[in-house]
Amino acid sequence: MKRKGILIIIDGLGDRPIKEFGGKTPLEYANTPNLDKLAKIGILGLQDPIKPGQPAGSDTAHLSIFGYNPYKTYRGRGFFEALGVGLDLDKDDLAFRVNFATIKNGIIVDRRAGRISTEEAHELAKAIQENVKLPVEFIFKGATGHRAVLVLKGMAKGYKVGENDPHEAGKPPHKFTYGDEESRKVAEILEEFVQKAHEVLENHPVNEKRRKEGKPVANYLLIRGAGTYPDIPMKFTEQWGVKAAAVLATALVKGVARAIGFDVFTPEGATGEYNTDEMAKAKAAVELLKDYDFVFVHFKPTDAAGHDNKPKLKAEMVEKADRMIGYIIENIDLEKTVIAVTGDHSTPCEVMNHSGDPVPLLIAGGGVRTDYAESFGERECMRGGIGRVKGHDIVPMMMDLMGRTEKFGA
Amino acid sequence: MKRKGILIIIDGLGDRPIKEFGGKTPLEYANTPNLDKLAKIGILGLQDPIKPGQPAGSDTAHLSIFGYNPYKTYRGRGFFEALGVGLDLDKDDLAFRVNFATIKNGIIVDRRAGRISTEEAHELAKAIQENVKLPVEFIFKGATGHRAVLVLKGMAKGYKVGENDPHEAGKPPHKFTYGDEESRKVAEILEEFVQKAHEVLENHPVNEKRRKEGKPVANYLLIRGAGTYPDIPMKFTEQWGVKAAAVLATALVKGVARAIGFDVFTPEGATGEYNTDEMAKAKAAVELLKDYDFVFVHFKPTDAAGHDNKPKLKAEMVEKADRMIGYIIENIDLEKTVIAVTGDHSTPCEVMNHSGDPVPLLIAGGGVRTDYAESFGERECMRGGIGRVKGHDIVPMMMDLMGRTEKFGA
Known part of the structure; x- marks a missing residue:
């Protein structure tokens, strides 16, 4: 069965325990009914964008998640910008x-x-x-x-x-x-x-x-x-034989998406800032999913709140992302879609920068196994059914559930 | 302490949620008292035969599980057949x-x-x-x-x-x-x-x-x-210094076993089909374990049921494998044996072909740690003590428990 795929990257999503939240992380503290619904019907895990303990940039993390070895591909941020x-x-x-x-x-x-x-x-x-x-x-x-x-x-x-x-x-x-x-x-x-x-x-x-x-x-x-020009051996779209679109406002990540073959869209109101219009992005994603096989949605302001050491604001931004996801899942056929939600890296408030902590990962939709995890947060992800994988494992797992992988061997 | 090892590969074992089973997989739905007994006393996990999301063939998966990099070794199925x-x-x-x-x-x-x-x-x-x-x-x-x-x-x-x-x-x-x-x-x-x-x-x-x-x-x-001739740098039997036997009927897998040095046995009644005589295989395995250090038993019909999209039949075939395993564990000294049970890959009924979903894995017997998992199924394996490993990790873990590994370093 062929399915469509939607990958939502909430920038800087992962965090560390926040004292004023009683040790919860912003993601655990936030009220996220839609992510929790996906967590219940789907499968959770943790992913290391590059490797355990290695803080990734937004550019190298996205390269890795889309299947490119950043150590071989990356030639500096300027080009992607x-x-x-x-x-x-x-x-x-x-x-x-x-x-x-x-x-x-x-x-x-x-x-x-x-x-x-x-x-x-x-x-x-x-x-x-x-x-x-x-x-x-x-x-x-x-x-x-x-x-x-x-x-x-x-x-x-x-x-x-x-x-x-x-x-x-x-x-x-x-x-x-x-x-x-x-x-x-x-x-x-x-x-x-x-x-x-x-x-x-x-x-x-x-x-x-x-x-x-x-x-x-x-x-x-x-x-x-x-x-300088990155060393992209084959575009994502060619490698997987999919028509792919990206919904995002941040130039750096837009650049990565363009470099690997995505058509990029920035809906009116999507700013990449705290005031970004999450519903405009949700609607664009739902529309694009009609024409495209694979849609990537990037949500930026969570990362900024981590950089600014504002846990409450980060939790609010997570809730904003949750509303975006709520609209998306209400307006697509989940049985015919594979949806993955993760971050490109952790941006813990206490660090005020990217860290090497692994990042929460959720996969739900048609064909997906379920696990015992009940809500989307760092702690639940630790007991999730995906286990701990690498950033570059996410897309192959999605494509396999989407019926778009090929058997190696007989 | 030196122990013997028995590796049982239930072909195409892993699956995805089946609606008519209330979301259980065929392995979870099947009545498997013997596998569950091993799950209680042993340790569970998930294994990716090649890598997450990559569907493996039966030939490449077995090569990988026996420690060979299929991307370097494999030269087409015909030779193994x-x-x-x-x-x-x-x-x-x-x-x-x-x-x-x-x-x-x-x-x-x-x-x-x-x-x-x-x-x-x-x-x-x-x-x-x-x-x-x-x-x-x-x-x-x-x-x-x-x-x-x-x-x-x-x-x-x-x-x-x-x-x-x-x-x-x-x-x-x-x-x-x-x-x-x-x-x-x-x-x-x-x-x-x-x-x-x-x-x-x-x-x-x-x-x-x-x-x-x-x-x-x-x-x-x-x-x-x-x-053409596969690139096998060293036979399994030489590499590990073990006398190894395989009990199986399927030509393709027999070919892999022969290529890496196993003596192969197909007992009367072992057909590789739905009607295969699982007890004949169990008896052969128990007999061979007297003379051999390592016995590999391959059980095929679960895979066929997945290819045919017959969840009930697949569950029945799992129960057949469970009976085979029941005879084996009743007739060996488990304290002096390491037993591992897994599949070569997942063959989900909804896919009607091999998929890249990770495969349930169980290790039990002498010296094996225990975990909190209570029965053998995809969900329990997710919380098992092995975690998520690669296919090529299985044999070294077994050999280590069998007292047949060598320290690297001082």
């Missing part, structure tokens, strides 16, 4: 993730320029693209919020270049380091770019307005994550 | 699995010629061997039922040849495809062979008699599974 904002790159391009930031007296006072809006950032990006001249061709494009992407055309050989991001406020930007002669050239170009962009930004009308409103100005660029 | 019917092959032979089938007006109307008897098939095979002349030396031999084996001497280089089996009734046979020049020669020989065999079979007395009785005639050969 650039793909994620819709750029089509060449094999010899070098791409970077950029933050709009606020600098004052040579000190970075806000790494995100007061979380400047997407519209403002796009206007600033346009001014930079038009007014900055460099010795090489470049593309500078705004993504969402304070995020942007820089591409240096034809400079891939200089990928051994560092970053100017000090990673905390109150410090001056770093000088770009470099690992070889080609990368030294890139470092010089980046220094020149940052300086010229600063001049364009400083008195730009967008910033004049922010200054008047008492908001941090976006007058500096922090550049990191040099990335 | 040929070894399984007792042929001794050379490194440059090319072997095939053959079905006696029924053709009418150019259409295959029965892929198994009405499940013709072993005796009839052997008589027909003899007629083909004696009357067909080919440009190369060949061996054609009946196996069990409608199954036979063809060996083309010295033609191994032409292994990139397809099959003429359309894999469903109501279709014409396929032409043999080929991947290179050597294989083109093999394809031509096979076309000639099939045509000449058809002429021998059409009016053979065995078929004249079947025609009169209104039975499907065995007047055509379907050929598939080209196989």
Whole structure:
């Protein structure tokens, strides 16, 4: 029997015990009737996106979950960020993730320029693209919020270049380091770019307005994550012979999805931020599942709440994801669908960053065995019927239940 | 302490929830007092014959369980089938699995010629061997039922040849495809062979008699599974320093057992079919365990019931296997023996083929830890003390309990 598949990744889902929750994790504390329903009829487990104890990035974790060995595939985040904002790159391009930031007296006072809006950032990006001249061709494009992407055309050989991001406020930007002669050239170009962009930004009308409103100005660029063309041996869609769609807003993950052959969709209202419209995503997923064999839905704000050490907010974001899933399961034929829910990694509040803790995993729908687990949470997952698997096991297990694997042998 | 080992493989054992069983699997639904007794005193788990989500063939799964990487070892089923019917092959032979089938007006109307008897098939095979002349030396031999084996001497280089089996009734046979020049020669020989065999079979007395009785005639050969000498680096018996015997009827698995050094035994009444005499196998296993260190018992009909989508029959076949196991454990010293029971793969009724679902695993006997699991079934195995392991972990775990492993390090 052929079934369709839907994979929902709740970013940074896994956590550790929270004292104010009496030792429960945000996922255990949250009220999640829909996930619990799936847990009852399906099967739970834990998955290590890469391997036990190894914190994964969102990019490497998604690569791994979609079946690619990140140690062989991964060539830096910048490339996925650039793909994620819709750029089509060449094999010899070098791409970077950029933050709009606020600098004052040579000190970075806000790494995100007061979380400047997407519209403002796009206007600033346009001014930079038009007014900055460099010795090489470049593309500078705004993504969402304070995020942007820089591409240096034809400079891939200089990928051994560092970053100017000090990673905390109150410090001056770093000088770009470099690992070889080609990368030294890139470092010089980046220094020149940052300086010229600063001049364009400083008195730009967008910033004049922010200054008047008492908001941090976006007058500096922090550049990191040099990335080149990833080594994707075969696209996900070819490998499994499926038509695949992704519903998501986050550029980095969008880039991964594009790189492996997914058609990507960002419904109106899906922002990747706390205010994201989960129902818009749910509806898009249900619609796409009519045309596509495999739909991947990415839900971002849980991760941000972990990074911000806000357990209550993280639990609320889990509840938001649960509502999204509720709409989806009410509007599909579960017997003819395999649904998997997991995170790309754990982002425990106490760590305020990704950790190597294994991530809760749930598989339900047609043909799925059941276990004794009753609700979706770290503790129940430990006694689930999937056991402890690797991130790269998830898709083959789904495809097998979807009737899309081939026997090896007779 | 040195112990003996007995490994019982119930073919296609694992399954998915069956609606008419209230969501239980055939193994959970079946009445299995002996397996449950072993589950209570032993330890349970789940094993992936190859890897999660990857459906294994019976040949590749057995290779994996006996410790061989099937991706490196496997060279097609035909060779194991040929070894399984007792042929001794050379490194440059090319072997095939053959079905006696029924053709009418150019259409295959029965892929198994009405499940013709072993005796009839052997008589027909003899007629083909004696009357067909080919440009190369060949061996054609009946196996069990409608199954036979063809060996083309010295033609191994032409292994990139397809099959003429359309894999469903109501279709014409396929032409043999080929991947290179050597294989083109093999394809031509096979076309000639099939045509000449058809002429021998059409009016053979065995078929004249079947025609009169209104039975499907065995007047055509379907050929598939080209196989050459497998890459077995060291025999199982050498690797572990054990004397090993196998009790089984299925040619394919017999071939694997022979290839890795087992002495193979097929007791009278062991057919590999629904009617197999499980007590004959049990008695043979108990007898052999007196002389041998390691005895492997293969039980086939559970797999057939899965392929046929007959959950009740599958449960009955599980009960048959349970009776076989009951006789064995009553007639051996369990303290001095390690007994493992598992399947080579799952054959869920809903799939009607092998799936990538993990397979129940049980280990009991002397020295074995106990867990909280109380009966042998998919759900109990999920909470078993073995956890989720790979097929190739089973034998080392057994050998360690049997006191036959060596410390690595100091």
